[in-house]
Structures are given as structure tokens and as C-alpha cells.
Amino acid sequence: MKGDVIRFERGKAITGPQAASSIDDREEEFLVGREKERALFERFLAGEPMSKHIWNLYGTGGVGKSTLLDAFRRQARRLNAVFLLLDSREFRRTGNDFCKQLLLQLPSAKEKGSRDEEPLDAVLRRLNRLAQDRQVVVALDTFEEMTGMEGWLREQFLRELDPGILVLLAGRYPLKGQWLLSPAWRERTLWLAIDHLTRTDVLNYARKCGLTEEAQGERLWERTRGHGLSLSLAVSTELLEGSGPLNDAGWSSELASSWLKEVADEELRQLVEAASMLRQFNQELLAYVVERDISADAFGRLTALSFVRKIDRGWRLHDLMRESTRSYLRERAPGQFGKLMERCVRYYASIIRGSHGKRDVAWEVGELFGYIGDAFIRAHLNTSWKEEFIWEPLSAANLGEGLQYLQRRRNEARTVTRRGVDPMTGDLLELTLSKAEMLYAIEGLDLEELLSLGQQSVMLLKAQDGSVQGLSAIIPINRGTLDYLEQNPFSGPYIRSLSAAERKELDVPESEQAGWFIKSIDVLEWTDSALLMEGGSQMYNYMCSGKLFFASPPPLPMFYDSHLGFGFEAVPDVFHCSYDGKTPTPTFVLDTRGKKLDAFLAAMLHRIGIQLEPAEVAGTERSGSEEKEDPLLRFGLTEREREVTLCVIEGCSNLEIAARLFVSEITVKKHLSSVYAKMQVKNRSQLIKAVLQ
Known part of the structure; x- marks a missing residue:
């Protein structure tokens, strides 16, 4: 589906002049938000001098990048500017095919080039000639899929393009590499993060679609949080009232499927599914949940996905991605869903119990209640x-x-x-x-x-x-x-x-x-x-x-x-x-x-059908020895080594442990080496597994 917004009119047939209006005109009537981006583009079309003519529009899948490009195209049309739009999925990833697709969109030219002229030379000549008389825009959507062509585009195409032509590169990830490292490219590039629509935008869109009751708009806001594709799916469900291809629960699966197209292989998909069970995660915690070591490369590929965000305590999946993937997993593989949830619950319960009387566990308690609380508590905790x-x-x-x-x-x-x-x-x-x-x-x-x-x-x-x-x-x-x-x-x-x-x-x-x-x-x-x-x-x-x-x-x-x-x-x-x-x-x-x-x-x-291990159940007899009270002592760890170990279980980095314990990072590494040797483990994942199990 091209774009992120589905348009409907509730309860009446469209007749008269409105029926004759074009699809573009109707799309424009339903556009909400993105005022700053559209104002900036309007300034370019008006001929205002600008130093940056490569705009990188980036944001997670379905957030509204394609919709914004369509809005730009309509703005350009109204002011008689040339707007060329390519989707990287719709042509072969070669320089020749890229140029041929652009040539097909260009206005008919009176002058003809040589029959033997290369497509690159032809498209550059015609674009640069057009730029002398009109504003010209070249937009490329789904830029993240331009595998192997980024260097060619930058060095062969953009380098020879008239500097007054605006180039829009829209994708899930911000431009990096030479776009950042080269001063020349960096000074010509403008990074524009495309975020969710605001609550006001969502309520405004709901009214435009005929959902005029306040409760309807608020429900859309709560369920979509302004994510473009989610909003379009939810509005479709609401307006079609069961007569369309989606039901009220099905649109979240549709959303998950859209996002999961970004996941390249089965191993990465399993990590995404496990991460969807956690409000925040790090490599060690995720390894505990999936019950196997995770390589640095695999974890790096996970955190590089467009719907994964870095936060203070590690990483988290985009809220809607987490909820839709969790729902998708619960429906498709309820056994796996239950197993992953049990691992998450046991992780936090073990930390709370193991840290009893030693340190503050407020954060872990909050995380635990995200699983074991009732529906209102879970909904209350369901926010960043x-x-x-x-x-x-x-x-x-x-x-x-x-x-x-x-x-x-x-x-x-x-x-x-x-x-x-x-x-x-x-x-x-x-x-x-x-x-x-x-x-x-x-x-x-x-x-x-x-x-x-x-x-x-x-x-x-x-x-x-x-x-x-x-x-x-x-x-x-x-x-x-x-x-x-x-x-x-x-x-x-x-x-x-x-x-x-x-x-x-x-x-x-x-x-x-x-x-x-x-x-x-x-x-x-x-x-x-x-x-x-x-x-x-x-x-x-x-x-x-x-x-x-x-x-x-x-x-x-x-x-x-x-x-x-x-x-x-x-x-x-x-x-x-x-x-x-x-x-x-x-x-x-x-x-x-x-x-x-x-x-x-x-x-x-x-409450959720999980039983603590026999040694953990209330009423089980324990000896009064310190070793039974603190299981870390059985490994012969010193007091400082136990403190370091508890921080590792919590997910702290070496730098965070050093700051918490008021020691150097080198000292933390020395303590960890000693802990690994005493516990006969090789890394943090094995350490956590040994302690919690």
C-alpha cells in the first residue's frame, strides 16, 4: 500500500463537484500534521536560497515518510515544479535502471540527445537543464533498500547534479558513513527525523474521516499513538465496521507483518519476538530469556533495526511494534509466548528476591508488574x-x-x-x-x-x-x-x-x-x-x-x-x-x-500459572547460615564481587557499575574476571544463567 493513510467518507455518497475532484485533491483534504516539514519545502519551492539540498527523511516503518513525500509532490505540482519520485523496490538496483526510471518521468524534451548517450549522461543533462528554469526535486523512497547503490548514487549521480536541485532520500535509517564523515557531503545534507503525529493531529484526522465523537478520537490516539500506518489501519477498521478485510484485532497483526519484513532471517526474528516480551532489554537479559548465548553480531543486527531505540537501561522496541509482535506471537505460537513470558517473570522475580534487603528494586518491581498485574495495571504501565x-x-x-x-x-x-x-x-x-x-x-x-x-x-x-x-x-x-x-x-x-x-x-x-x-x-x-x-x-x-x-x-x-x-x-x-x-x-x-x-x-x-522453584516457595525450610541467605556466597565471591555481580544481573554496563560503586572501570573489569573464574563461566550471559538458575 503506497502511503500511510487510508481515506474514507462515512455515511453519505460523494456527489457533485466533490465527486469529480481528483484523488490528489481528496488526499490533500485529509492531510494532517507535518507543518514544519511542509513549510520548509514550500520555502524551497518559492526559491529561497538554501545551503542544504540533500534532505534525509528517516523514521521507523509506517511512520509517514511516504505520505509526506506525496504531500511534497502535490505542493510541487501546484507551483509547477518538477517532482520525480522513485521507490527503490520498483526498479532493479543498478545505475542504468535508476536513470531510465527517472527519464521516463521527465517532461518531453524538444532537444534530443545522441542515440548512443548513456542513461546517466542523459538524465543529468536533462535535469540540469530543467533546473535553470524551474525548481526540480528528485525523491527516492525506501532508501534503506538501495543495497550496493549508495556509493554510486553519491559519487556518480549526485556529484554531477546541479547543486540547486533538491534530493529527498527517505528511509528507515539516518544517513551515515560518508554522509557524516565527509565535510563536503555533511554540509549539503539535512537530516529530518519523521516522528509520530501528535494527539491533536490524530483527533483532527479522526474528525476529517467522520469520527466526530471525542471518545472515538481518543481511542485512536491510545491505540496508535500517532503512528501513521497504525492510524490508517485502525481508522479503516472503525469505518468499515467489520465489512472490510480487517477486524479490530487483526490490524495489529497486519502492522507486525509490515515491520517484520525488515527482519532478515529466522535467528533475528526470534530475537525480535523475545525482545517484544520485554519493555527494555540488553544482551545479557535477552540471552537469559532465549536460553542461549547471543553473539555480538546478532545483537548488533537487532539493535540496528529501525524500530529499536537506545534508552538509558539498554534498548527497547517501538511501543507499537512490541505490542503488535507480542499479539502476533500470542496468536501464532501461544506455547512459545507463554515460555518467553515465564522466563521474563522468573528473571525479575529472582532479582527481587536475591536483592532482598541489599538494594533498591523499585525498577524490577515495576517491570514484574507489567506481566503479573491485572489489566488496568498493565495498561497503566504501558508507556515509555x-x-x-x-x-x-x-x-x-x-x-x-x-x-x-x-x-x-x-x-x-x-x-x-x-x-x-x-x-x-x-x-x-x-x-x-x-x-x-x-x-x-x-x-x-x-x-x-x-x-x-x-x-x-x-x-x-x-x-x-x-x-x-x-x-x-x-x-x-x-x-x-x-x-x-x-x-x-x-x-x-x-x-x-x-x-x-x-x-x-x-x-x-x-x-x-x-x-x-x-x-x-x-x-x-x-x-x-x-x-x-x-x-x-x-x-x-x-x-x-x-x-x-x-x-x-x-x-x-x-x-x-x-x-x-x-x-x-x-x-x-x-x-x-x-x-x-x-x-x-x-x-x-x-x-x-x-x-x-x-x-x-x-x-x-x-496468578499467571507460574510456580516458583521448590527452594523459593514460601515456607520452605532454610538454614540460618549466611550462605543460604545469599546464594552468591556459595561461589566464594567477596562482598565487592557480589555487588558487581548484582549490577551485571541488573543489566549495568562496566561504566555504569564503576559509577555506582565509585571505582574505576578497570577495577570493575578485574572484579568481573575474578567472578568469571570463580563461577566457571565465560561471559555475562553465562553468569546470569548460573546465578538465576
Whole structure:
């Protein structure tokens, strides 16, 4: 299919002048987005002097490069410019055939060249002659498939082309090699990354197609995130209403098939399928999941694919590619899908358990719940984690900002509908909260009172511009806060329900924590997935900490289900009505003290049919020796070597380990060499396998 947008008109026949309009005219009417690129092209057509006449339009498959080239072609036609467009898949990859295809598109020429003139000479002569009187554009689509011709194109064709002619090279990858290394080519080349359409673009396109209900546009946005091909497939499904070739679930498989054409061989395809099961991956983690070593060459070919992105913790597949490939795999090979998911779950569960009491595992907890959480939790986690926000402790200096945030929340409260896609099933989930319900999260929240506890209970969530976008109030449980928690209307019923012995366990010095009470986790915009994910991350810091964690969230099904989904248990016969004065509100507890962490993990994995190994199941007898508590000791590793090993399992590079442990990278390499020798392994993949299995 040429282009990335399918055009439809709902509910009426097209008659009159509109029926006589050309396909190009109709395409133009439905075009949305790409304003900056089209404005730049308009400036070229208007004759504005430009130093860069080779434009590299690059972006992942289906993002909209072909659609943009078509838009450029229509712009050129309106201003009587010459626009030649070739798709590399539609001619043989030879210089002669390339030139012959261009000659076929050129306007008829009065002067005739020599019959023996080579195609290259002929096309250069005619193009350069045209450029004296008109603006000329040569566009080449799917440039990534110009295997073996890139050098010829640059040295034989472009070098002799009139420098005023604009050349558009559109493909999945940015130009590299000589395009970057040569100053002459670099100064003539403009790199233009083609990204997804914005939410506004998607809603605008939906309206143009006749999908005028707000919910329809929002559903398209949630499912496609502005990816051009996904949008066209989803709109086709919506408009044809089952009468066309795609059903509501089938378009994701169609999308996966389109992307997988880029995957050259079976080995690479298997790696893509395994990577689709992970929100982020590195070479060692992927090797653990597929249960075999992965060569540097194979991993390099994987990360070179256009739908793979480098992130802070390694790499990740394009969100839609990950979801569509996962759906495709689940339908085509459910056994393999289940096996890969089990390997991912065991990986994160093993790290959480092995790191118990030694280091923060908030990130691993979040990853684990991407598999074992309920549908709403998975949909909530189904977004890219961006380093857009910082958490700042509440203090006397920023108390005013916190109070202003609460006032803004009250002033701007409105009915909100939250939508998300479950990455495991592809189902679109929707939840609506009324204006009154939106204020429950900050009900009874007294920042000045919490600040006076001196326990750093409140954190402000700030954007990069310094604006407060949310907050959390998570109160430590110790000798300094027990009386407050006992008297507080939200936490008091639970504390008062404890026996004297249970309460005594919580009576630890003020410098320690026996656990925490979640009073509130709130964000300014509940439809913002990144904000919700950042807010939720505050819970992960405490969930598997080996402490008591309790909450009494607003009495709404959303909060009730989400706490059960996170593994909390409702406390029998402990209620209050403090949110609205009439609705009984339960208290939820998550206790991971001692061996209860094993019970928690076993219960959570059991939800999806995965059993922990016998030695890991809660209640299994262990000796009290340090070796049984820390399995790394059985290999005779030193404390520093164990720290390095845990960082490797987490996926850290040598440089990241060095920064974390405050040692040199050379020291890290020495520790790793010693670890390999003691554990009798050859590389990181074998090390991870030995530890986790």
C-alpha cells in the first residue's frame, strides 16, 4: 500500500463537484500534521536560497515518510515544479535502471540527445537543464533498500547534479558513513527525523474521516499513538465496521507483518519476538530469556533495526511494534509466548528476591508488574518511562508550592476519562471519574501537619520547568509517627486494630522505618500516562522492601481493584468513612517482612500459572547460615564481587557499575574476571544463567 493513510467518507455518497475532484485533491483534504516539514519545502519551492539540498527523511516503518513525500509532490505540482519520485523496490538496483526510471518521468524534451548517450549522461543533462528554469526535486523512497547503490548514487549521480536541485532520500535509517564523515557531503545534507503525529493531529484526522465523537478520537490516539500506518489501519477498521478485510484485532497483526519484513532471517526474528516480551532489554537479559548465548553480531543486527531505540537501561522496541509482535506471537505460537513470558517473570522475580534487603528494586518491581498485574495495571504501565520529572522533598522552602498545587487541583477538578491499552491482550480499557471523585485523592491532606512530623513524608513531583505536577504523601511508621497514625482518621482504624505485640513491632526508633502508610499519590493530569507511571513508581520503592506497607485509598472500584492487583490484602473489619462521611472505606496491607516476601512473590506468580522453584516457595525450610541467605556466597565471591555481580544481573554496563560503586572501570573489569573464574563461566550471559538458575 503506497502511503500511510487510508481515506474514507462515512455515511453519505460523494456527489457533485466533490465527486469529480481528483484523488490528489481528496488526499490533500485529509492531510494532517507535518507543518514544519511542509513549510520548509514550500520555502524551497518559492526559491529561497538554501545551503542544504540533500534532505534525509528517516523514521521507523509506517511512520509517514511516504505520505509526506506525496504531500511534497502535490505542493510541487501546484507551483509547477518538477517532482520525480522513485521507490527503490520498483526498479532493479543498478545505475542504468535508476536513470531510465527517472527519464521516463521527465517532461518531453524538444532537444534530443545522441542515440548512443548513456542513461546517466542523459538524465543529468536533462535535469540540469530543467533546473535553470524551474525548481526540480528528485525523491527516492525506501532508501534503506538501495543495497550496493549508495556509493554510486553519491559519487556518480549526485556529484554531477546541479547543486540547486533538491534530493529527498527517505528511509528507515539516518544517513551515515560518508554522509557524516565527509565535510563536503555533511554540509549539503539535512537530516529530518519523521516522528509520530501528535494527539491533536490524530483527533483532527479522526474528525476529517467522520469520527466526530471525542471518545472515538481518543481511542485512536491510545491505540496508535500517532503512528501513521497504525492510524490508517485502525481508522479503516472503525469505518468499515467489520465489512472490510480487517477486524479490530487483526490490524495489529497486519502492522507486525509490515515491520517484520525488515527482519532478515529466522535467528533475528526470534530475537525480535523475545525482545517484544520485554519493555527494555540488553544482551545479557535477552540471552537469559532465549536460553542461549547471543553473539555480538546478532545483537548488533537487532539493535540496528529501525524500530529499536537506545534508552538509558539498554534498548527497547517501538511501543507499537512490541505490542503488535507480542499479539502476533500470542496468536501464532501461544506455547512459545507463554515460555518467553515465564522466563521474563522468573528473571525479575529472582532479582527481587536475591536483592532482598541489599538494594533498591523499585525498577524490577515495576517491570514484574507489567506481566503479573491485572489489566488496568498493565495498561497503566504501558508507556515509555521518560526522565521528564524529579521528586523533591517537601520543606519549609517549597511548602508554598505544595499548597498552590493542592489549590490548583481543587480549582481545575473535572470529570476525567482515562484510557489505556493492555499490552498483553490489546484490549482498550476505559475508566471515568467524576469531579468529586477526582478530589478524593487529596482529601484530608494537610501538608503543614505532615511537614511538622519531620519524617520527609511528602515529595513534590516536578517537571523540568520546575512546575509541580503531582505529589506523594507516604508516611514512615516508627516511634515518631505512631501516635499521629493512630489518631489520623485514614490510618487510625488499622493501627488501633493491631494487637499489643503487633504494635510493638512497629515501635522502632525514629531513624528507622517499620513500614509506611500511603496517604496519597496524586498527579495533576490523570490522562497523562507518563505522569501516572511516575506517580505509581513511588509505590515500587516500598512494595518488596521487607517492611509493612498499608493504605486506605478512596472508596472507588479503580483503587480497590488496583490495590488487590498489586498484591495488597483487604484487612477484615477495618473501615472508616473519612472521604465523604458516609461510604465505608477498607484498609489494604502488603506485608513482605521476613519470609513473607517469598509468599507474596509466589502468590503473584501463581496468578499467571507460574510456580516458583521448590527452594523459593514460601515456607520452605532454610538454614540460618549466611550462605543460604545469599546464594552468591556459595561461589566464594567477596562482598565487592557480589555487588558487581548484582549490577551485571541488573543489566549495568562496566561504566555504569564503576559509577555506582565509585571505582574505576578497570577495577570493575578485574572484579568481573575474578567472578568469571570463580563461577566457571565465560561471559555475562553465562553468569546470569548460573546465578538465576
